[in-house]
Amino acid sequence: MPLKRLAIPTASESEEAEPLPLHVLKRRICKLGWTLYYDVSPLFEEHWTGIPLVAARLGEVLFDAFPENTRFFYENHLVSSEAVVDAFARNSGLFLQRDFFKGDAREGPMPLLQAGSRAAGIFPSVKRVRRIFPIECSLVHDLSTLITPQFHVFDTIRYHMETICEDLASNTVTFGVSRATVEDLKAYFGIEEYRLRVAYNGVSWPWWFPIQLANEPREENAEPYFLVLGTREPRKNIACIFDLLNLFPDLLEDCRFVIAGRIGWLAEQQAIPAALEAAIAQKRLILPGFVSEFEKYRLLCGATATIYPSFFEGFGLPILESLSVGTPCIASFSSAIPEAGGELCTYFDPFSVESLYRAVRKLLACSPKHNREFRAGCRAVAKRFTWQNTARQILSVLLAEMEQSAGLAAGRIAFIESHAKPELVPPWPAPRGRRRANGAGLRSE
Amino acid sequence: MSCSRNIKTVGKIRQIVRPKFETQRQKTTLAPAPAMPEVVPAFWRDVLLAASIPTNGAGCESAVKPAAQYSYRQRLFGFEAQLSALSAMLSGIGQRLLFVPAPELFAAPSSYRPFERFIAPERSNVGLVHLRLGMARHARLLKGARNVMLSAEAEILPPLGPQSHPFASGQVVPSGFAEQFVYYPEQMPLRRFGNRECARAVLPAGAAMTDVREALARHPAMEPAEAAEITPKLCAARGLFGCSFAEFDAEEWRGTEPARMTAHSADWRRAFALARESGAGGMPAHPFILLAWNLGNPASMLPALVLRLCRSEHLRNSPLRVVLFPFNETWETAQAVPQLVEQVRNETLRPQILRSIFLARLSRPEALPLLPALFACGWIEGADPERFFTLARLNALRIPAMMLASPEEFRFSSTFALHQTIPPDEELRLRVSDQFGERIHLVPSLSHRALADVLLRSEEMLRQRFIPARQMHHAEMFAIHAA
Numbered sequence: 001m002p003l004k005r006l007a008i009p010t011a012s013e014s015e016e017a018e019p020l021p022l023h024v025l026k027r028r029i030c031k032l033g034w035t036l037y038y039d040v041s042p043l044f045e046e047h048w049t050g051i052p053l054v055a056a057r058l059g060e061v062l063f064d065a066f067p068e069n070t071r072f073f074y075e076n077h078l079v080s081s082e083a084v085v086d087a088f089a090r091n092s093g094l095f096l097q098r099d100f101f102k103g104d105a106r107e108g109p110m111p112l113l114q115a116g117s118r119a120a121g122i123f124p125s126v127k128r129v130r131r132i133f134p135i136e137c138s139l140v141h142d143l144s145t146l147i148t149p150q151f152h153v154f155d156t157i158r159y160h161m162e163t164i165c166e167d168l169a170s171n172t173v174t175f176g177v178s179r180a181t182v183e184d185l186k187a188y189f190g191i192e193e194y195r196l197r198v199a200y201n202g203v204s205w206p207w208w209f210p211i212q213l214a215n216e217p218r219e220e221n222a223e224p225y226f227l228v229l230g231t232r233e234p235r236k237n238i239a240c241i242f243d244l245l246n247l248f249p250d251l252l253e254d255c256r257f258v259i260a261g262r263i264g265w266l267a268e269q270q271a272i273p274a275a276l277e278a279a280i281a282q283k284r285l286i287l288p289g290f291v292s293e294f295e296k297y298r299l300l301c302g303a304t305a306t307i308y309p310s311f312f313e314g315f316g317l318p319i320l321e322s323l324s325v326g327t328p329c330i331a332s333f334s335s336a337i338p339e340a341g342g343e344l345c346t347y348f349d350p351f352s353v354e355s356l357y358r359a360v361r362k363l364l365a366c367s368p369k370h371n372r373e374f375r376a377g378c379r380a381v382a383k384r385f386t387w388q389n390t391a392r393q394i395l396s397v398l399l400a401e402m403e404q405s406a407g408l409a410a411g412r413i414a415f416i417e418s419h420a421k422p423e424l425v426p427p428w429p430a431p432r433g434r435r436r437a438n439g440a441g442l443r444s445e
Numbered sequence: 446m447s448c449s450r451n452i453k454t455v456g457k458i459r460q461i462v463r464p465k466f467e468t469q470r471q472k473t474t475l476a477p478a479p480a481m482p483e484v485v486p487a488f489w490r491d492v493l494l495a496a497s498i499p500t501n502g503a504g505c506e507s508a509v510k511p512a513a514q515y516s517y518r519q520r521l522f523g524f525e526a527q528l529s530a531l532s533a534m535l536s537g538i539g540q541r542l543l544f545v546p547a548p549e550l551f552a553a554p555s556s557y558r559p560f561e562r563f564i565a566p567e568r569s570n571v572g573l574v575h576l577r578l579g580m581a582r583h584a585r586l587l588k589g590a591r592n593v594m595l596s597a598e599a600e601i602l603p604p605l606g607p608q609s610h611p612f613a614s615g616q617v618v619p620s621g622f623a624e625q626f627v628y629y630p631e632q633m634p635l636r637r638f639g640n641r642e643c644a645r646a647v648l649p650a651g652a653a654m655t656d657v658r659e660a661l662a663r664h665p666a667m668e669p670a671e672a673a674e675i676t677p678k679l680c681a682a683r684g685l686f687g688c689s690f691a692e693f694d695a696e697e698w699r700g701t702e703p704a705r706m707t708a709h710s711a712d713w714r715r716a717f718a719l720a721r722e723s724g725a726g727g728m729p730a731h732p733f734i735l736l737a738w739n740l741g742n743p744a745s746m747l748p749a750l751v752l753r754l755c756r757s758e759h760l761r762n763s764p765l766r767v768v769l770f771p772f773n774e775t776w777e778t779a780q781a782v783p784q785l786v787e788q789v790r791n792e793t794l795r796p797q798i799l800r801s802i803f804l805a806r807l808s809r810p811e812a813l814p815l816l817p818a819l820f821a822c823g824w825i826e827g828a829d830p831e832r833f834f835t836l837a838r839l840n841a842l843r844i845p846a847m848m849l850a851s852p853e854e855f856r857f858s859s860t861f862a863l864h865q866t867i868p869p870d871e872e873l874r875l876r877v878s879d880q881f882g883e884r885i886h887l888v889p890s891l892s893h894r895a896l897a898d899v900l901l902r903s904e905e906m907l908r909q910r911f912i913p914a915r916q917m918h919h920a921e922m923f924a925i926h927a928a
Contacts, residue, residue, distance in 0.1 A: 005569045006493070006560050146612075147549045147585060149880045150501040150776035157880045162609040180552035180588075187586045189611075190620030190639045311502075312549055333508075338553035349508045349559060351546065 019392035022065045025399055029069065034118040034402050036070045037110075037133060038062060040079050042125045043087055044097035047262060047290060049231060051141050052093065053317070054177070054201055055124035057387040058139075058394075060088045062122070065391065073121075074100060075128050078107035091293060120398050123167075126160060130170040135401050137394065138167055139175045139199065142314025142336075143184045144235060151235035151311070153265050165189070173397050175199040177315040178336035199394050201340075202387035203320040209297045216298075225256040225286075226360065227303035227327075229296065229318040230310070233264035237309040237332070243353045244360070245285060246275050251357070252284040254364060260299060262290035300325045305363050308332065309350050316340040324382040326375050328368050330359045340385075344377045485538060485649065486626070488591065492572040493560055495543040495590065496531060498524040499583035499741075501776045502546030509559040512542040519806045520656070521813075522737050522835050523772030524579035527597055529810070531576065533656035534649075548575060548587035557589065577622075580741045580773065580830075581635055582615040582881065584622065594618050594625045595648070597834035599632050600855055602744045604877070604884035611638065613881035615830070618643065628653045629833050653834055654841035660810040666843065667818035675815055677714045684809025685816075687713045687768060690755075690790065691799035695783040698804070712800045716766050732764045733803075734903055735816070735823040735844060737835045740781050741773030743877045744886035746850060747826055748785045750896070751802065755793045759897045760801055765904060768803040768820070773831070777879055817843045821907035822864065824899070827851025828889055836861045845906055849899065850889045865902060870895045 020028075029036075042055035063070045063085065072079040079096075083105035087096035099105035113119050113133060121133035125141065145152050145160040168174055168189060175197050176182035182196045230236040238259060245252055272280070272287075279285040291299065300306065306322040308331040316337040322329040323344055331337045332350035341347070346363060348355040368374035496512055504516065512532045520529040528544070535542045543563055551557055557573075564571050575587035578595050586592050601615045608614060618625070620638040625645045637643045651658070667675065680686070688694075689712035697706040716733075738747045747769075754760050754767065771782050782804065793799060807813070823839045825832050827850045839846045840862050850869035869889030877884050891899065 005564045005571060006557055007570045007572050148547075152880075154878070154880055158609070158882055161611065161880075162882070165611050183552065183588055187588055187621035188619040188638065190637065190641065311547060332550075333553070333556040333558070334547075334550045335552045335556075338555050347555065350550070351502060351505050351508050353506075 019389070019396035020399070022388060022392055022395075025392065025395045026065055026069075028399055029066070029395065029402065032118065032399075032402050032406055034069065034120055036062060036066060036398075037119055037121045038070060038072050039121065039123045039125075039128070040072045040074050040084055040096070041128050043084070043093040044074075044100070046092055046094045046097075048091055048093065049262070050317070051125050054139070054141065056088060056091070056093075057202065057204065058122075058124055058390055059084065061387045061391040062395075063088075073110055076110045076132075078110060080105045080107050118402070120402065122394065122398075126163060127167045127170070130163075130166060134405065135172045135398060136170055137173045137175060137398065138171055139177060140181055140185060140314070141177050142181055142312070143188060144312050144314065146188065147184065148235060148312045151233060151266070156265070171195070172401055173197055175394060175397075177201050178339045180336035180339060181314045197393065197397050199390050200385055201315045201317055201320065202385045202390045203317070203324045203382065204387055205297055205324070206293075209294060212294065213298055213301060222302065223256055224254075224304040224364070225258050225302070226330075227299050227306045227322075228257065228259040228261075228308070229300075229306060229321070230261045230308070231264040232259070232261055234266050235311050236261075236264075237311050237350050240309040240350060240353060240356060241307065242273055242276060244356050245279065246273050247353055248357050249279075251360060252279050255304060256284050256286065258286045258288065258299060258303070260288050260291045260296065296321070297325065300327055303327050304367055304369070305330055305360075307356070307360070308337065309348075309356065310334060310337065311350050313337050319345060320381065320385050323378045324385075326369065326378045328363060328374070330356070330363060342377075342381065344374065344381065485535070485540070486646065489535075489540065489574060492574045492591075493543060493563060494535065494540060494574050494576060495545045495548075495560070495587065496528055496576045496578060497545045497548045497585065497587070498528055498577075499579040499585075499773075499775045500546060505546040507559070508547065508550055509543055509545055509563070511563075512544040515544045517808050518774060519770070519772055519808055520810065521770055521772065521807045522838060523739065523741065523831065524597075525772070526656070526838060527578040527595060527653075527834070529656040530653055531578070531595065531655075533659045534652055537655065537659075542576075545575075545587065548577070548585050551590075552588055580615060581618050582612050583741075583775065584612070584618045586619055586621045588621070592619075592622045594622050594635060594643075596625055596627055596632060596635060597653070598830040599629075599833050601633070601830045602828050602852075602886055602888060604744070604886050606884060608882055608884060610881040613884075628837070631833060633830075653837045656810055657813055657838060657841040660813040661841075664811060664814040666814045666816075672818040675717070675818055677710075677717050680812065680815060680819075683812040683815060685805065685807045685812035687803045687805035689713060689716075689800050690786050690802045690804065691796065693783075693786045693804060695786075698782060699779075713803060715800075716803070732766055732904075732907055733820050734765050734767045735820040735839075736767055736769045737823060737825050737829075737839075738769050738771045739773050739826065739829045739831055739835075740771050740778035741775065742826070742829050742831075743879055743881075744875055744888050745826060745829065746873050746875070746888045746890045748781075748788070749873055749875075750849070750891065751785060752789055752792060753891075753893065753896060755789050755798050755802060757893055757896065759893075759900050761795060761798050763900050763904065765821075765900060765907070766801055766803060767824075768805045770805055770807070813842065820844050822847055822903050824849050824903075827855065827866070827869070833861065836863065847899065847903065847906075850891050852889050864906065867891065867895060867899055867902075 038059050042052045045052040048056050072081060072084045079100060083096055083099050087093050096105060117134055119133045120135040123138035125139060127138055130136065145157045149157050168191060173195055174185065176185055177200060179198055182198055185191050185196055228238065228241055232238055241259065245257060276285055300322055305328040306318065308316065308319055308329060310332055312335050314336055319329050319331055319337060319340045329341060329345045331341050331345045331347055333347040334350055338347065346359045348359045512528060515528065517525050517529065520526050532542050560573065573590035575590040575592045576595050577584050577592065581596060581598060584594055616633060616635060617638055618635050622637055622643060625635045625643045626648050627645065628648050630647055634645050635643050686706050688706045688710035692710045692712055739745060790799060822845045824847050825835050827848045836846050845864040847864055848866045851866050852869065869891060871890045871892045873888045873890040875886045875888050877886060
């Protein structure tokens with residue numbers, strides 16, 4: 001429903017052309033002879049959630065599409081592709097990090113790249129090194145450390161803020177994971193529109209998840225539950241859920257609440273109120289902590305709905321995950337979340353527990369989970385937001401830059417040829433000996 | 446016969462005494478206040494005006510609400526005072542001000558829907574103007590709105606060495622700001638990110654103290670002579686709370702209206718009771734000194750000054766009671782007050798001194814008229830970026846101000862009534878570690894000797910300002926006998 005009375009200039013959705021299919025991109029990039037260098041520094045985390053997860057999925061798609069033309073690197077070192085692929089399979093960077101620092105996963109130093117080298121660097125997060133590749137791009141997941149520093153610890157803020165200006169300046173193009181993030185980059189740093197692009201995150205589940213889930217014994221008349229996914233940190237606003245259950249304990253009589261995710265930073269701000277301890281003891285409120293990918297998938301599929309009350313998001317991956325399995329989502333209307341959720345989500349004010357209560361009650365009374373239109377919408381979302389599409393969005397832009405670079409190089413050669421040739425032939429008569437050495441001169445003689 | 450003669454004589458004496466009293470008062474107060482500002486920028490009219498301040502939104506129950514419903518932690522100085530003054534100024538011209546605790550929330554078109562309920566049904570196509578108050582380094586944008594920075598900051602002491610955070614200097618605002626509005630021309634011009642110019646305009650005269658004037662118009666300011674009528678109970682009823690360092694409780698301080706804090710503080714009550722015993726020790730009523738502490742200034746010397754004050758014998762021997770009013774409290778500085786109290790408690794040799802130094806908070810405008818009668822003078826940190834704004838508020842409240850350790854290079858205009866300026870005689874080396882990085886500031890400060898001098902001057906100001914009834918009576922009797 002568009003706004004009718006408030007004159008808000010909507011973000012200039014630069015209607016970009018549909019990105020080329022991956023196989024076309026592959027053919028054209030290979031034809032130009034470019035190599036893609038992919039920074040694996042975010043993959044050194046043990047548990048992949050958030051940025052490491054995005055980095056892993058994108059890296060995986062790139063390597064699948066361009067196995068010969070993709071190299072992995074960390075700072076100034078090449079990283080063994082086998083070790084990275086192994087980490088993709090394990091869904092954890094624990095061994096990758098160990099092997100890299102032991103030296104087993106290192107493949108020597110980065111090649112010395114000159115200005116004319118055909119190498120493009122893709123940095124899925126903060127750049128640990130910069131100005132190495134002729135074309136560089138990085139992904140900005142959000143500006144939360146700048147805009148909402150109250151939700152972060154000082155070290156994280158400093159890590160992201162110390163180099164952000166350098167990162168942005170050294171990028172040929174910067175990708176934001178949503179239009180809201182791109183608008184933030186424009187509004188806070190004044191970056192020109194042409195140097196910014198949107199590369200939406202994607203969602204994908206291993207093909208065997210649905211089969212494995214279908215083969216598991218099902219609980220008859222399982223009680224409905226609401227699922228809250230996310231690391232327990234203040235930005236995720238889990239306190240809002242605690243307030244909801246504290247103020248409206250009747251909800252716990254009608255359904256259960258599961259809050260899954262590892263305990264993050266500033267956890268004391270997310271402390272569970274004493275009043276909810278009884279609910280935890282009676283298993284009306286369940287906090288399983290960090291869950292595996294399959295466990296997450298199972299929880300998502302079985303939930304009546306998911307709740308995502310975050311204060312600020314660069315994209316909102318858990319919303320996509322929820323919709324991709326056909327589970328409705330109640331989300332705050334904050335920042336980029338409506339971009340991910342579109343018309344399929346029920347939105348509420350993250351400051352207002354009452355508005356969340358109304359949304360939960362509405363969904364309990366009439367869940368769209370089995371509604372045909374809703375399920376079709378979910379399928380469309382799952383089809384639109386894929387990691388292949390993310391890679392296509394990035395590579396299409398890079399291809400244009402590569403072609404421009406090739407065109408410039410060709411143009412430069414043509415320019416040199418067209419302008420430099422007359423200078424090579426001196427206008428005055430050449431010395432006799434030299435004329436003789438010159439075939440043309442000999443012919444003229 | 447003798448009776449009438451006596452009356453005439455008394456009348457004459459009053460003529461002698463009063464002008465002296467008036468002279469002292471005039472010296473410390475502003476010229477007649479200008480009328481309520483009638484001019485607001487043209488583009489503020491016929492739009493939705495939404496203000497935001499550097500809070501984390503804790504305690505807010507809605508993403509958009511009328512500014513009148515904002516519950517102030519304190520409203521004497523800083524960005525909350527800016528909000529209070531702005532709200533009063535706009536309500537004076539019939540314009541409504543909204544409050545958004547988190548302007549970053551609004552991005553997708555559908556997220557602006559909460560604003561729609563504040564638009565009159567007959568109107569459409571209403572623009573949105575976002576007024577950002579507070580420190581420039583905490584500036585945030587509301588996308589889709591025209592963003593305006595209302596800055597109360599003047600020059601900021603730069604740290605030694607470079608700063609890595611893009612907005613650490615406090616002189617740069619995000620690129621999306623259209624204009625900067627300042628309260629006084631002396632204030633620092635800001636630049637937009639990328640070293641771009643930021644259009645600058647001065648707010649209407651008196652914009653910094655509209656709420657103070659409104660409060661004084663509603664409840665006339667209490668005169669020093671009426672000071673004895675002020676009790677802690679009256680203060681608490683009007684929204685002025687205090688407690689001594691000895692009785693400080695961090696939990697109570699965290700609350701919005703720490704009524705329990707005042708109720709528990711026997712020292713606060715004792716200070717008032719002793720003050721009512723005016724004349725004792727030759728000192729008049731309420732020997733309180735107001736000390737404005739800007740928590741938003743990372744290079745503040747005040748914690749060091751307070752520690753020094755508590756460790757020295759000067760305060761112990763002085764009848765003065767120093768009352769700290771912390772302001773510009775953000776998520777980052779919320780721990781600054783408990784930390785200072787803890788440090789003072791640990792490092793003070795004589796615990797008795799902790800009963801002479803207080804922390805206070807003024808959260809409702811009804812308490813503003815009490816301040817002129819309670820405080821002999823106000824101390825402002827000379828290198829505080831918001832010194833002009835703080836000074837203007839003290840001027841409006843008719844509290845004489847003393848600027849401590851003001852660096853020579855910091856400009857000052859005659860717009861303000863400033864009783865005394867104490868030049869710095871020492872330099873502190875402060876190590877700061879916050880979200881903007883680790884840095885070192887060289888901050889002008891006051892030595893023990895200068896601090897003792899400040900206390901003596903403040904005592905003198907107290908004597909001049911509060912002529913106690915007993916002294917007046919003695920002067921009259923002396924004049925009668927002389928006649």
